[in-house]
Amino acid sequence: MINAIIVDDEAHCVERLQMLLATHCGEKVRLLDSCSSIVQAEQRILQLAPELVFLDVQLEGRTGFELLQKINAPSLRVIFTTAYEQYAVTAFRFSAVDYLLKPVGPSELVNSVDKLISSLDQQEAALKYEALFHNLQAGAGGKKIALPTQEGLEFVNINEVVRCQASGNYTQFFLSDGRHLMVSRTMKEFEELLEKHNFFRVHYSHLVNLDYVKKYNRGKGGYVLLADNSELEVSVRRKEAFLKKMAGGR
Amino acid sequence: MIRSVLLIVTILFAGSAVAQKPLVDSLTGALERHRAEDTLRLHLLNELSFAYYQVDPAQGAAIAGQAIELAGRLRHPAMLAAAYNNKGTNHWAMGEDSLARGATERALNIHLEAGNKLGAAKALNNLALSYYNMSDFRKALEYHQEALSLFTGLEHYAGIANTYSNMGVVYLALSDYPQALKYFLDVARQWRGKDSAATANTLVNIGLVYKNMKDYPRALQYAGEALSLYASAGNRQGEANACGNLGTLYNEHGDPQTALQYYKRGLALNTSIGNKRRIASDLVNIGTVYQGMNDNSMAHDYLERGLRLYEQTNDRENTVYAMIKLAETNIDLGNTAGARSSLQKAIQLASEASSVQNQSFAWEAMSKVLQQSGQYNEALQAYKRHIALRDSIFNSAKARSVMHMQIQFEFEKKEALLKAAHERDNALARAEARRRKAIEIAVLTGLLLLIAAAAGGYALYRKRRDAEMRVKMADTEMKALRAQMNPHFIFNSLNAISAFISRNEPLQADDYLVRFSAVIRTILENSEFKEITLSEDLQVLEHYMKLERTRLNGAFDYTVRIDGTIDPHNTLVPPLLLQPFVENSIWHGLSGIDRQGRILIDISLQNGGLVCVVEDNGRGRQSRQAANGRKSMGIPITRSRVRIWNNSRGKADNIIFTDLEQGTKVMVTIQLKHKF
Structure with missing residues (x-):
C-alpha cells in the first residue's frame, strides 16, 4: 500500500481521481487527503509524509513545480497531471518523469501506479526531478535529456549531443566528448523532441545537431561535415529543407 | 541479360587491383602488431582502406578516416592525398557519390598545392570516374581531358593510355561507338607487346563495343583474344572475367551450351580466388542460362546459391536482380506464393535504390504471378507499370543521345572559335586598324550581351518570385x-x-x-x-x-x-x-x-x-x-x-x-x- 495525496485546485478533477483510485487502485493506493493550494499542500505533506503526490501543473496561477521545489522530501514520488500544457509535457518527456493527461483514463492511471510500484529506485527518481527542474529553468540549448541505456537512465545535456544514428529499434547517440550511447528507443521519438532545439534529420538514419555543422558540400544531396569530423550524406529530398533551416539560423 | 559483361574501367592509384579478404586479414594483423604512429602505420592504413573497398567499404571509409587523421598529424601531404583518394573509392563503392566526389576533390587540391602534377592527373581521372558514375558524361569527359593534358605534359604514357581507355568507356556509354572504338584501338596499339594485362583490358572493351553494335563474330573474336592473353599471363581474375564475358556473348548469340562451359570455367576460377561477387555473378548467369533452356530446377538451384552470396555483399542492384530471376523460376515451378513475396521485397528494394530497370523486370514478373492466381485486373496494372518503367529507360537512353549531340556541337563550336582566333591573328599582322575595329565590335557585343543577361536575369527573378x-x-x-x-x-x-x-x-x-x-x-x-x-x-x-x-x-x-x-x-x-x-x-x-x-x-x-x-x-x-x-x-x-x-x-x-x-x-x- 502506498500513501498518497492529491493536489489540484479544481474540485471535479479531485473527485474524478478519487473515484478512479477507489475503483481501480483500491488495493495499491491509500488516499490520505486532497489539497487545493500550494500552501495547504506543503503543510499536509509535512504532517502526513505521503509517499506519492498526484500533482496538478497549474495551481491558482502558480505551478506544481514550485511546490516540489519548496518541500524537502527526498523519498517523495510525484505523478504530474495536466490537461494541455505542451511545455510541461515536453519537459516531462525530456526528463522521463511520470505524468497523466486529463481527463485521466482508468487504464493510464493503473499503468502509472504499477510502473511506480515496480521501480522504487529513489536515486533514479531524484535524478529525474533534478533534470526536470534544470530543464524548466534552462534556456533552449542547456536542456538535459534522459536516455534509457542498458545501464539505466543517463542524463545528457542536449548541446553535448553531436548527432544520432538510427539502427533498427535503437538509436546511437554521439556526444561531443567522443562517447557513444546505445539507447533503446527509435530515432523518431528523439526527432520529435529535438527538432525544436536546432536538430535536423538529414537522412533516414541521421539526426544532426545543427550547432555542430562545420561545412556543407553541395552535390546531388550533398553532405555535411560535423565538428567531430564525421561526414554524413544529406538525402536528396531533405536537401532543400536543410538549406532553408541552415540559412534561417534557429 | 543486363549486367553480365564486365566494363573494365581502370581506377588509377591502385595498390593492387584485386583486393581480397585474405589481404585485408593480413594487413589488419600487421596493423595490430605495428602500433607506433609513424609513416609505416600510415602506409598500412592506406593499403588496408583500399583493400577494404571490395570487401566492406563502410569499414574502408572509416580506416581511410584514420589515415587522414594520422597523415594530418605527420604532415605528410602525399599520403594524405592518397588517404583521401581511398576514402573516395570506398564511398564510391557504397554509392555515396557526393561524399566520394568531395574526398577526391580534396585529394586533387592537395596535389595541386604541392605542385604534384602526376598526383593531380590521377585525381582528375578518378573525379571523372565519379562523374561517370553519376551519369554526368559531359563533366566526365572534361575532367578526362584535363587529366590527359597533364599526363601528356609529363610524357606519362601509362596515364595517357588509361585516360584514353576511360574516355572510350564514356563514349561507349554515350553510344558513340566509332569514337569509343577509335580510343580503344589507339590504346591497344600502345600496349600491345608491352603490357599484356592492359592490352587484354582494352581488348575486352573493344569486344564490348562490337557486342553493343550486335556484331557478334567480332565481339567473340576480341573477347577470345583477351581470354588467351589473360590465361598466358597467369592473371586468373582477368581470365575468370573474360570467361564470364564469353559466356554472356555465347548465350546472347543463341549458343547456351558453350555459354555454360565458359560460365562454369569462370565459376571454378572465381571459387579458387574466393571473389564473392564474381562467384555470385557466375552463379546467377548460369541460372539464367538454364532458365532460358527451360531447365527450371537447375536454374532455381544456381539462382538461389547466387542470391545467397549476393546478399552477403552490399551489391544491392545485383541482389535484387537475382531475387527477380529466382522469382521467375518459382513462377515456372508453380510456387506462386514464394514468387509473390520475394517480388514484393524486390520491388521495395529496387524502388529504394531507384533502380528503374530492376523495377521494370520485377513488375513484369509480378504481372505473371498475378495472372497465375487469377487476379487479371491487378496483373494488367502490374504489366502497365512494367511498360511505363521500360519506356522511361528508353527515354533516358534517348536523352543520352541528345546529350551526345550537344557535346559534339559544343566541341565543334570550340573548334570553330579556335580557328577564328587563328585567322584573326593573321589579320592582326596585316592590319592594325582592323584589330581596333574588332575590339570595338567585341566591346559592343559584350555590352549587348550584358544587357541581355540582365534582362534575362530579371525575368528569371520575377518568375521565381511569382512561383x-x-x-x-x-x-x-x-x-x-x-x-x-x-x-x-x-x-x-x-x-x-x-x-x-x-x-x-x-x-x-x-x-x-x-x-x-x-x-x-x-x-x-x-x-x-x-x-x-x-x-x-x-x-x-x-x-x-x-x-x-x-x-x-x-x-x-x-x-x-x-x-x-x-x-x-x-x-x-x-x-x-x-x-x-x-x-x-x-x-x-x-x-x-x-x-x-x-x-x-x-x-x-x-x-x-x-x-x-x-x-x-x-x-x-x-x-x-x-x-x-x-x-x-x-x-x-x-x-x-x-x-x-x-x-x-x-x-x-x-x-x-x-x-x-x-x-x-x-x-x-x-x-x-x-x-x-
Missing part, C-alpha cells in the same frame, strides 16, 4: 483548411457524448470522453504540420475507428490494408486525409443497417500516385441522403486540400465516389511524396 508567392498562397490556404477540420470533428464527437448523457449512460459517456480526448490531442498535434507520415495518419484513423466502434457497441468491423511496396514511415500525406470519409461511412452509411457493418481502408500505388480507398457495406449514397439530409462538411474541405496537395487545376477529379452493389467506395488519389 514562391504561389507556394506561399497554397500554404496559407492549406493552413486555413486544416484549421476548419478540427472544430468539425470536435462537434460531431460532442454530439455523441451528449447522446450518452441524454440516454443516461454516464459510464459509457466517461469512457468515450477519455478516448475522445486522446484522439483529439493527437489530431491537434498533427494538424500543426502540413504533412505527416502515412503511418501516423493511419494510427489516428484507427484510434478514431476504435472509438466509434465502442460507441456503436461493435456494430462494425474495420480492416486497414497497405500494399507491400509502400513504406508507411517514409510516405507523406496531409493530416486527417481519410477521416471525413470514414466518418461519413459510420454516421450515414452504416448507421441503422441490419447487418454487421464493415469498413475497408486500402492504400496502394497506381501510376505513381498514392491511392487511398475507403469502402463500406452500408446503405448507398442515394438512400443515405434520403435517410438524413445532413452532408459532411469535412469532404468538401478535403477535396480542396487534396487539390492543393496535387497542385491540380480545374476539374481534375482526385476523389471518386462509386456505388457498390452494397455500400459505397471512395477513392482518393494524391501525389506520392516521400520524406527521405
Whole structure:
C-alpha cells in the first residue's frame, strides 16, 4: 500500500481521481487527503509524509513545480497531471518523469501506479526531478535529456549531443566528448523532441545537431561535415529543407 | 541479360587491383602488431582502406578516416592525398557519390598545392570516374581531358593510355561507338607487346563495343583474344572475367551450351580466388542460362546459391536482380506464393535504390504471378507499370543521345572559335586598324550581351518570385483548411457524448470522453504540420475507428490494408486525409443497417500516385441522403486540400465516389511524396 495525496485546485478533477483510485487502485493506493493550494499542500505533506503526490501543473496561477521545489522530501514520488500544457509535457518527456493527461483514463492511471510500484529506485527518481527542474529553468540549448541505456537512465545535456544514428529499434547517440550511447528507443521519438532545439534529420538514419555543422558540400544531396569530423550524406529530398533551416539560423 | 559483361574501367592509384579478404586479414594483423604512429602505420592504413573497398567499404571509409587523421598529424601531404583518394573509392563503392566526389576533390587540391602534377592527373581521372558514375558524361569527359593534358605534359604514357581507355568507356556509354572504338584501338596499339594485362583490358572493351553494335563474330573474336592473353599471363581474375564475358556473348548469340562451359570455367576460377561477387555473378548467369533452356530446377538451384552470396555483399542492384530471376523460376515451378513475396521485397528494394530497370523486370514478373492466381485486373496494372518503367529507360537512353549531340556541337563550336582566333591573328599582322575595329565590335557585343543577361536575369527573378508567392498562397490556404477540420470533428464527437448523457449512460459517456480526448490531442498535434507520415495518419484513423466502434457497441468491423511496396514511415500525406470519409461511412452509411457493418481502408500505388480507398457495406449514397439530409462538411474541405496537395487545376477529379452493389467506395488519389 502506498500513501498518497492529491493536489489540484479544481474540485471535479479531485473527485474524478478519487473515484478512479477507489475503483481501480483500491488495493495499491491509500488516499490520505486532497489539497487545493500550494500552501495547504506543503503543510499536509509535512504532517502526513505521503509517499506519492498526484500533482496538478497549474495551481491558482502558480505551478506544481514550485511546490516540489519548496518541500524537502527526498523519498517523495510525484505523478504530474495536466490537461494541455505542451511545455510541461515536453519537459516531462525530456526528463522521463511520470505524468497523466486529463481527463485521466482508468487504464493510464493503473499503468502509472504499477510502473511506480515496480521501480522504487529513489536515486533514479531524484535524478529525474533534478533534470526536470534544470530543464524548466534552462534556456533552449542547456536542456538535459534522459536516455534509457542498458545501464539505466543517463542524463545528457542536449548541446553535448553531436548527432544520432538510427539502427533498427535503437538509436546511437554521439556526444561531443567522443562517447557513444546505445539507447533503446527509435530515432523518431528523439526527432520529435529535438527538432525544436536546432536538430535536423538529414537522412533516414541521421539526426544532426545543427550547432555542430562545420561545412556543407553541395552535390546531388550533398553532405555535411560535423565538428567531430564525421561526414554524413544529406538525402536528396531533405536537401532543400536543410538549406532553408541552415540559412534561417534557429 | 543486363549486367553480365564486365566494363573494365581502370581506377588509377591502385595498390593492387584485386583486393581480397585474405589481404585485408593480413594487413589488419600487421596493423595490430605495428602500433607506433609513424609513416609505416600510415602506409598500412592506406593499403588496408583500399583493400577494404571490395570487401566492406563502410569499414574502408572509416580506416581511410584514420589515415587522414594520422597523415594530418605527420604532415605528410602525399599520403594524405592518397588517404583521401581511398576514402573516395570506398564511398564510391557504397554509392555515396557526393561524399566520394568531395574526398577526391580534396585529394586533387592537395596535389595541386604541392605542385604534384602526376598526383593531380590521377585525381582528375578518378573525379571523372565519379562523374561517370553519376551519369554526368559531359563533366566526365572534361575532367578526362584535363587529366590527359597533364599526363601528356609529363610524357606519362601509362596515364595517357588509361585516360584514353576511360574516355572510350564514356563514349561507349554515350553510344558513340566509332569514337569509343577509335580510343580503344589507339590504346591497344600502345600496349600491345608491352603490357599484356592492359592490352587484354582494352581488348575486352573493344569486344564490348562490337557486342553493343550486335556484331557478334567480332565481339567473340576480341573477347577470345583477351581470354588467351589473360590465361598466358597467369592473371586468373582477368581470365575468370573474360570467361564470364564469353559466356554472356555465347548465350546472347543463341549458343547456351558453350555459354555454360565458359560460365562454369569462370565459376571454378572465381571459387579458387574466393571473389564473392564474381562467384555470385557466375552463379546467377548460369541460372539464367538454364532458365532460358527451360531447365527450371537447375536454374532455381544456381539462382538461389547466387542470391545467397549476393546478399552477403552490399551489391544491392545485383541482389535484387537475382531475387527477380529466382522469382521467375518459382513462377515456372508453380510456387506462386514464394514468387509473390520475394517480388514484393524486390520491388521495395529496387524502388529504394531507384533502380528503374530492376523495377521494370520485377513488375513484369509480378504481372505473371498475378495472372497465375487469377487476379487479371491487378496483373494488367502490374504489366502497365512494367511498360511505363521500360519506356522511361528508353527515354533516358534517348536523352543520352541528345546529350551526345550537344557535346559534339559544343566541341565543334570550340573548334570553330579556335580557328577564328587563328585567322584573326593573321589579320592582326596585316592590319592594325582592323584589330581596333574588332575590339570595338567585341566591346559592343559584350555590352549587348550584358544587357541581355540582365534582362534575362530579371525575368528569371520575377518568375521565381511569382512561383514562391504561389507556394506561399497554397500554404496559407492549406493552413486555413486544416484549421476548419478540427472544430468539425470536435462537434460531431460532442454530439455523441451528449447522446450518452441524454440516454443516461454516464459510464459509457466517461469512457468515450477519455478516448475522445486522446484522439483529439493527437489530431491537434498533427494538424500543426502540413504533412505527416502515412503511418501516423493511419494510427489516428484507427484510434478514431476504435472509438466509434465502442460507441456503436461493435456494430462494425474495420480492416486497414497497405500494399507491400509502400513504406508507411517514409510516405507523406496531409493530416486527417481519410477521416471525413470514414466518418461519413459510420454516421450515414452504416448507421441503422441490419447487418454487421464493415469498413475497408486500402492504400496502394497506381501510376505513381498514392491511392487511398475507403469502402463500406452500408446503405448507398442515394438512400443515405434520403435517410438524413445532413452532408459532411469535412469532404468538401478535403477535396480542396487534396487539390492543393496535387497542385491540380480545374476539374481534375482526385476523389471518386462509386456505388457498390452494397455500400459505397471512395477513392482518393494524391501525389506520392516521400520524406527521405
